[in-house]
């Protein structure tokens with residue numbers, strides 16, 4: 001018997017991310033205005049959806065794939081992030097899905113590196129330069145003695161895993177960042193830095209002339225399944241296909257999937273106006289994540305007009321999958337403080353762009369992955385760090401659809417199912433309290 005899943009709400013991503021504003025404008029692909037057929041429909045053109053479409057055609061170039069997104073490529077969270085493709089887990093010691101801690105860490109590394117490998121292949125094939133995808137590694141930085149201890153302990157765990165890295169003292173990390181605010185740093189060479197909007201646009205452009213057709217500004221209003229296939233209805237058209245990959249992150253819930261299982265958490269970024277690079281020493285391009293997981297991410301980028309600093313900090317729980325102006329104001333004030341604490345030498349510099357973006361988390365930090373209904377496959381609920389995790393979920397979903405076996409697919413299929421959340425009022429209070437506590441514990445980090 002057939003089933004119908006209607007979208008009860010569509011994404012509203014809010015003000016554009018600074019990354020888009022730094023690039024020349026791009027003409028979106030046409031919206032779908034007719035009935036078409038495809039072998040597979042991918043709903044959502046973020047990291048997960050674009051990776052799924054790419055992997056499908058890598059495995060079977062004869063497959064016809066339609067990708068639709070409610071918005072323009074780059075307006076979703078995949079174009080709103082800080083641009084770190086992180087290859088190593090932040091927490092190496094905990095194991096909570098039935099395997100020992102070292103295996104869990106190794107699996108997380110396989111997931112992350114599968115994603116980075118996909119982008120490495122795409123960068124090579126499409127001739128992307130280092131302003132789009134730069135396999136340059138990243139730093140972690142400590143603002144406090146507690147953070148410094150954490151980095152030293154993390155270094156021991158990396159050693160035990162045999163992962164190359166370098167601990168930097170205050171003077172050495174100052175040589176990188178140009179500021180004396182950090183007490184220590186840790187460099188890991190396997191991470192990559194991206195210009196998020198340039199990267200997702202680059203993938204969208206790479207579909208030209210292939211068997212993947214992208215339709216932007218084309219929301220999926222419903223998915224109908226029957227014994228002979230499925231139909232995805234959009235405002236002006238319809239796609240009939242054999243299978244659907246849902247890559248809508250938290251908006252899986254809008255179709256009724258993962259209801260009562262997804263936590264919609266936002267995080268925020270601000271990007272300064274350009275400054276004269278001679279004002280701040282150090283390297284002109286670097287990225288640093290905080291020693292404490294709930295701390296502040298910092299990045300310096302360089303361009304023709306000068307250099308800019310990005311600050312990413314603050315998490316908020318927004319069950320409606322939208323943020324209001326008061327959340328933006330609160331995050332902006334926090335960013336101003338974090339920036340002043342780290343870059344006293346740039347005290348007169350102003351922020352030019354501010355934005356927020358959504359992430360979907362689950363209680364037991366597992367993705368909403370696999371065949372949720374007959375013919376409907378999911379690569380949703382990134383649990384943060386979606387640059388790698390959502391990308392890898394998209395790859396694994398494509399492999400599952402095609403029947404291709406891989407270590408990555410096995411890891412995804414072995415994840416537990418998302419746990420049910422406690423009743424809504426308890427979640428609201430509990431998550432807000434938890435986020436506030438963790439931010440407080442992160443302190444100056």
Ligand SMILES: Cc1cc2nc3c(=O)[nH]c(=O)nc-3n(C[C@H](O)[C@H](O)[C@H](O)COP(=O)(O)OP(=O)(O)OC[C@H]3O[C@@H](n4cnc5c(N)ncnc54)[C@H](O)[C@@H]3O)c2cc1C
Nearest residue numbers: 044046047048070076077078081082084220357385386387
């Ligand atoms: C400020 C910020 C900083 C971050 N920094 C990092 C970082 O440095 N590194 C990292 O790894 N992660 C980072 N993240 C997280 C990361 O961006 C996300 O985890 C990732 O983008 C999730 O990718 P996705 O493809 O699953 O979802 P999304 O990018 O949200 O893509 C889902 C797509 O589905 C579309 N969609 C939804 N509903 C429909 C519908 N009905 N019909 C059609 N299309 C629909 C949306 O328009 C959207 O484009 C950050 C996030 C934010 C907000």
